[in-house]
Amino acid sequence: MVRRIKFINPDRNYAMIKDEIDAAYFEVMTRGDLIDRGQLKRFEENLAAFVGTKYAVGLNSGYDALHLSLRAAGIGPGDEVIVPAHTFVASASAIVNVGAKPVLVDVGRDFNINCDKIEAAITSRTRGIMPVHLNGYLADMMLVMEIATKYNLIVVEDACQSLGAQMLGKKAGAWGLTGCWSFYPFKILGGYGDGGAITTDDAEVDLFVRRMRYNGEDRQTGEYHGHGFTCLMDNLQAAFLDVKLRHLPGWIERRREIAERYRTGLADIPDLLLPHYHDPRRDHVYQNYVVRAPQGNDFSEYLKANGVEVLTQFRKPYYRHEALKLEDRGFPETEALSREVCSLPMNVEITDQEVDYVIATVRRFYGK
Numbered sequence: 418m419v420r421r422i423k424f425i426n427p428d429r430n431y432a433m434i435k436d437e438i439d440a441a442y443f444e445v446m447t448r449g450d451l452i453d454r455g456q457l458k459r460f461e462e463n464l465a466a467f468v469g470t471k472y473a474v475g476l477n478s479g480y481d482a483l484h485l486s487l488r489a490a491g492i493g494p495g496d497e498v499i500v501p502a503h504t505f506v507a508s509a510s511a512i513v514n515v516g517a518k519p520v521l522v523d524v525g526r527d528f529n530i531n532c533d534k535i536e537a538a539i540t541s542r543t544r545g546i547m548p549v550h551l552n553g554y555l556a557d558m559m560l561v562m563e564i565a566t567k568y569n570l571i572v573v574e575d576a577c578q579s580l581g582a583q584m585l586g587k588k589a590g591a592w593g594l595t596g597c598w599s600f601y602p603f604k605i606l607g608g609y610g611d612g613g614a615i616t617t618d619d620a621e622v623d624l625f626v627r628r629m630r631y632n633g634e635d636r637q638t639g640e641y642h643g644h645g646f647t648c649l650m651d652n653l654q655a656a657f658l659d660v661k662l663r664h665l666p667g668w669i670e671r672r673r674e675i676a677e678r679y680r681t682g683l684a685d686i687p688d689l690l691l692p693h694y695h696d697p698r699r700d701h702v703y704q705n706y707v708v709r710a711p712q713g714n715d716f717s718e719y720l721k722a723n724g725v726e727v728l729t730q731f732r733k734p735y736y737r738h739e740a741l742k743l744e745d746r747g748f749p750e751t752e753a754l755s756r757e758v759c760s761l762p763m764n765v766e767i768t769d770q771e772v773d774y775v776i777a778t779v780r781r782f783y784g785k
């Protein structure tokens with residue numbers, strides 16, 4: 418009989434922490450604490466402490482975090498920002514939507530920006546670099562920061578997929594002017610709807626984003642400090658995320674256990690490239706467990722046909738979508754990985770038996 422292994426199981430996750438989530442819900446609802454109240458403040462303090470920055474500001478989405486970070490940095494028309502060719506489209510859209518130009522750079526085998534290719538993309542108009550820590554693994558931030566310092570560039574970290582990951586003891590989101598977070602439900606810290614945040618050490622950026630998320634208003638004085646946006650994180654969402662943040666360290670450990678189980682079960686298949694890297698300076702939190710299979714769609718369709726829900730993000734690189742009008746400067750690694758990527762189920766709700774079923778299905782595909 419074919420089993421069905423879901424990519425994520427939000428219902429099971431809720432069952433794991435039901436008492437705490439329900440208590441958070443009742444606290445918010447009985448007090449009527451809906452907008453910009455203590456629960457949001459508490460979550461912001463706990464998030465900043467977790468990442469290791471002075472400030473965190475809760476927003477509606479990861480996109481808002483990227484967008485407001487670029488605005489806080491004063492990036493706009495005439496400016497260029499370097500961004501990886503392989504990322505979620507929101508990274509580039511935020512740059513376009515402040516009027517600047519995204520300049521795409523190919524990635525390396527770890528799915529992150531290839532730092533050897535950044536300098537060739539820098540022009541007199543370059544103002545910033547947006548490294549994206551994809552799948553739960555940091556870009557090489559030592560190199561990114563070195564280049565940024567050399568060319569006087571602003572760094573906005575798209576850390577949406579890497580909460581808890583670190584390099585040399587410094588966490589994702591604590592390196593650049595801002596770290597940008599998404600709490601979309603599938604994320605390692607996922608809410609029950611959209612959510613996002615920035616983290617920063619810069620008091621001016623903190624203040625700017627705080628005002629701009631609330632239509633430019635200073636909540637103390639009522640003064641408008643610019644034309645802003647409506648993108649404040651809901652108090653209820655903040656209360657839920659605060660509960661989940663407490664579990665995150667343990668959940669990261671569980672993700673690492675699952676990744677190790679996959680590695681042990683699949684390492685002898687020469688065709689499969691597994692996401693285990695050998696840089697002792699960086700660790701992986703396995704937001705996603707993305708393998709590369711040269712068999713591409715034959716591989717992913719076989720898994721689906723055998724009840725294993727997988728994602729193939731992204732078969733079509735974002736710069737190939739005509740309406741986005743982005744420049745394809747030639748990205749051989751992105752092109753190759755786009756044909757091969759396949760994310761296996763990775764979540765804290767999955768059982769070892771289910772992981773073993775995924776492993777057995779992959780092995781069967783390869784005749785093992």
Ligand SMILES: Cc1ncc(COP(=O)(O)O)c(C=O)c1O
Pocket residue numbers: 477478479480481504505507508549575577578598599600601611612613
């Ligand atoms: C790398 C990356 N950047 C940006 C985003 C945008 O986040 P959101 O969907 O919360 O706007 C996401 C999440 O989907 C992401 O994975």
